[in-house]
Amino acid sequence: MSKRPFLGWFATPSFLIAFAIVASFLAIVQYSLRAYIPGSLDPGGFTLENFTTLWKAAYGQAFVTTVTLCIWTAIFTLLVGYPLAYAIVRVRSAALRSAILLISLTPLFLGEIVRTYSWMIVLGNRGFLNVVLMRLGIIDRPISFMFTELGVVIALVHFTLPIVVVMLAAALSHIDRNYERAATSLGAGRVRVFLTVTLPLSIPGIVAATSTAFAWTFSAFATPQMIGGGKVQTISTLVYQVGFASFNFPLAASLSLVGLLFTIAVLSLFNAGMRRVEKLGAH
Amino acid sequence: MRKTLMDHVLDWSGRLVLTLILIFVMLPFIVVAIASFNDSAILTFPPKSWSLHWYANALSYRDFGEGLVNSLKIAGLAAVIAIFAGSGFAYVIDRYEFSLKSFLNGVLMSPLIIPNFTIGLGLLILSAAASLPRSLWLVVTVHVIIVMPFVVRSVYVSLRNFERRYEQAAESLGATPVHVLLTITLPLLVPGLISGALFAAILSFNEFTASLFVVNQSTQTLPVAMYNYVREYADPTLAAISVIYVAVVAVTLMVVHKIFRLEKVLNVE
Numbered sequence: 001m002s003k004r005p006f007l008g009w010f011a012t013p014s015f016l017i018a019f020a021i022v023a024s025f026l027a028i029v030q031y032s033l034r035a036y037i038p039g040s041l042d043p044g045g046f047t048l049e050n051f052t053t054l055w056k057a058a059y060g061q062a063f064v065t066t067v068t069l070c071i072w073t074a075i076f077t078l079l080v081g082y083p084l085a086y087a088i089v090r091v092r093s094a095a096l097r098s099a100i101l102l103i104s105l106t107p108l109f110l111g112e113i114v115r116t117y118s119w120m121i122v123l124g125n126r127g128f129l130n131v132v133l134m135r136l137g138i139i140d141r142p143i144s145f146m147f148t149e150l151g152v153v154i155a156l157v158h159f160t161l162p163i164v165v166v167m168l169a170a171a172l173s174h175i176d177r178n179y180e181r182a183a184t185s186l187g188a189g190r191v192r193v194f195l196t197v198t199l200p201l202s203i204p205g206i207v208a209a210t211s212t213a214f215a216w217t218f219s220a221f222a223t224p225q226m227i228g229g230g231k232v233q234t235i236s237t238l239v240y241q242v243g244f245a246s247f248n249f250p251l252a253a254s255l256s257l258v259g260l261l262f263t264i265a266v267l268s269l270f271n272a273g274m275r276r277v278e279k280l281g282a283h
Numbered sequence: 284m285r286k287t288l289m290d291h292v293l294d295w296s297g298r299l300v301l302t303l304i305l306i307f308v309m310l311p312f313i314v315v316a317i318a319s320f321n322d323s324a325i326l327t328f329p330p331k332s333w334s335l336h337w338y339a340n341a342l343s344y345r346d347f348g349e350g351l352v353n354s355l356k357i358a359g360l361a362a363v364i365a366i367f368a369g370s371g372f373a374y375v376i377d378r379y380e381f382s383l384k385s386f387l388n389g390v391l392m393s394p395l396i397i398p399n400f401t402i403g404l405g406l407l408i409l410s411a412a413a414s415l416p417r418s419l420w421l422v423v424t425v426h427v428i429i430v431m432p433f434v435v436r437s438v439y440v441s442l443r444n445f446e447r448r449y450e451q452a453a454e455s456l457g458a459t460p461v462h463v464l465l466t467i468t469l470p471l472l473v474p475g476l477i478s479g480a481l482f483a484a485i486l487s488f489n490e491f492t493a494s495l496f497v498v499n500q501s502t503q504t505l506p507v508a509m510y511n512y513v514r515e516y517a518d519p520t521l522a523a524i525s526v527i528y529v530a531v532v533a534v535t536l537m538v539v540h541k542i543f544r545l546e547k548v549l550n551v552e
Contacts (some may be wrong), residue, residue: 007374007378007460007464008375008379008381010374011371011372011376012371013368013371014368014371014372014375014387014431014435015387017368017427018387018391020406020424020428021393021394021428023409024402024406025405027405027408027412028401028404028405041411080307083300083304084301084308101545101546102533102537102540102545103305105536106529106533106536109485109532109535109536110532111488111489111490111491111506112491112492112506113491113506113510113513114315114509114525114528114529115311117315117522117525118314118315119311121311121314121315121326121522122310122311124326126328127328128317132328158308158311161308189289190289191293215395215396215398218398219399221495222492222510226513236400239400240400240495243404243496249408249411253408256398256401256404256405259398260398263398264396267396
C-alpha cells in the first residue's frame with residue numbers, strides 16, 4: 001500500500017480537542033494549589049491549604065456517602081439489569097424482545113433531569129408510591145424517600161440501568177450457546193446450567209458493567225441534588241456548592257481532583273480484578 | 284422434551300420478575316404523565332380534576348423555548364464537529380503509526396471516566412483564566428469533549444470491519460489517495476458516520492451536569508432551564524414538558540430502531 005502521510009492531517013481537529021482536555025485538567029491542578037480570596041474570582045498565591053482543608057473538614061462524609069451510594073447502586077443495578085439483559089438476548093419472540101429492548105433503552109436518552117424529576121413525583125411524601133402503599137394498607141404513615149439515601153439509590157439504579165443492560169446484553173449475546181447445550185445434554189438442569197455455565201461466562205461483562213455503573217453514579221449530579229435535597233451530600237453536589245455558593249473555585253478544583261484520582265484508583269482495581277478473572281478462565 | 288413442574292415454576296417466576304422490572308423502568312414516566320394532567324398546582328394522587336393548562340404553560344414558558352433553541356444549536360454543532368474530528372482521528376489511528384498515538388487516544392477517551400462535573404469545572408476555570416467569555420462556543424466545546432469518545436469508537440468499529448480490498452482495487456486502477464478517500468472510503472463509512480452523529484447529538488442534547496457549570500442566562504440549554512424551573516416552582520409544568528420529552532424520545536427511538544435495528548447498533552446480537 002502506498003504511503004499517504006498527508007492524510008494524517010485529518011487528525012488535526014482532534015489534537016485541538018485533546019489540547020483543550022489537557023489544558024482544562026492542568027487548570028484544575030493549578031487552581032487546586034492556589035489560595036482562595038473571599039469575594040474574588042481570581043485565585044491567590046500557591047498553597048497546599050485546600051488539601052489540608054479537605055482533610056480536616058467534614059468533606060470526608062461526602063466521600064463516604066458517595067462511595068456508599070456507588071456500591072448500593074452497582075449491586076441493585078446488576079440484580080435488576082441481569083434478568084433484563086438475559087431477556088433481551090434469550091426471549092424467543094422477536095416482537096417481545098424488541099419491546100423489552102426499547103423499554104430498557106428509552107431512559108438512556110432522556111437525560112438526568114426528566115428522570116430525576118419523575119422520580120421526585122413517585123417518591124414524594126404525598127407521591128405516588130406512598131399513596132399506593134397507604135391505600136393498600138401496607139403502611140399507615142408515609143415513608144420518607146425524599147432527602148434519604150434510599151430514595152437517591154432508587155433513582156440512581158434507574159439512571160444506570162440502561163447502560164448496564166446494554167453491556168450485559170452484549171456480553172450474554174457473545175456466549176457460545178454450545179457450552180449450554182453440552183451441559184444440558186450431560187444432564188444438568190436449567191438452574192445448574194445457568195449457575196455453572198452462563199453466569200461464569202458472563203463475568204467479564206458483569207465486571208465491565210459494574211465499573212461503568214460505579215463511574216456513572218460517581219458522576220451523577222442532578223439525582224443526589226434534587227432527591228437528596230442537600231441532605232445527601234455527594235462529591236458532585238459539594239463541588240457545585242463550593243464552586244457556586246461561595247465561589248471558592250480553588251477548593252472545588254482540589255475536591256474534583258481528589259475525586260478524579262479516586263475514580264481512577266477504583267477503576268484500576270476493577271481492571272486488575274478483571275485480568276485475574278480472565279486468567280482464571282484461561283486455565 | 285416435556286416440561287417438568289420445575290420448568291413451569293422457572294418460566295412463570297422469570298416472567299413475573301421481568302414484568303416487575305419493566306414496571307420499575309416505566310413507572311416514573313407513567314406517574315409523571317398522570318401528574319401532568321393534574322388540574323391543581325399541588326401534586327396529589329390521584330388528581331381530583333384534570334386539565335391541559337400545564338402543557339400550555341410549558342409551551343409558552345420563554346426559558347424552555349430559548350433553552351430548546353440553544354440545545355438544538357449546541358447539539359447540532361457538537362455533533363458536526365465531533366463527527367468531523369472523531370472520524371478524522373479514527374481514520375488516522377486505524378491507518379497510521381505515530382509516536383503520540385496511544386497518549387492522544389487516552390486523552391480523547393478520558394471523558395468516559397472523568398466525571399462530567401470535573402469537565403465542566405475544568406473548562407470553566409480554563410475559560411476564566413484565558414479571560415474568554417462564557418459564549419455558546421464554550422458550551423459546544425464542553426459537549427464535543429463529552430461526546431467524542433462515543434463518535435471515535437463508533438467510526439473506529441466501522442473502519443475495523445471495513446473491506447480494504449475496494450480501496451486497493453481503486454488504487455491499482457490508478458486512483459489518487461484523495462480520490463480513493465472521497466469515492467470509496469467515505470461512502471462506505473456513511474452508515475457508521477450517521478449513527479455516530481445521531482448518537483452524539485442525542486447525548487449532547489441531554490447533557491446537563493457539565494453544561495450547568497459553563498452556561499449563562501443567554502446560553503442555557505433545555506435541561507438546565509428545566510432544572511432551574513424545578514428549583515423555583517413546584518407546579519406540574521415540568522411534568523408536562525417531561526411528557527413531551529419522553530414522547531419525542533420514544534418515537535425517535537422507534538424510528539431509529541425500524542431503520543437501523545438497535546440490536547445491531549448496540550452490538551447485542
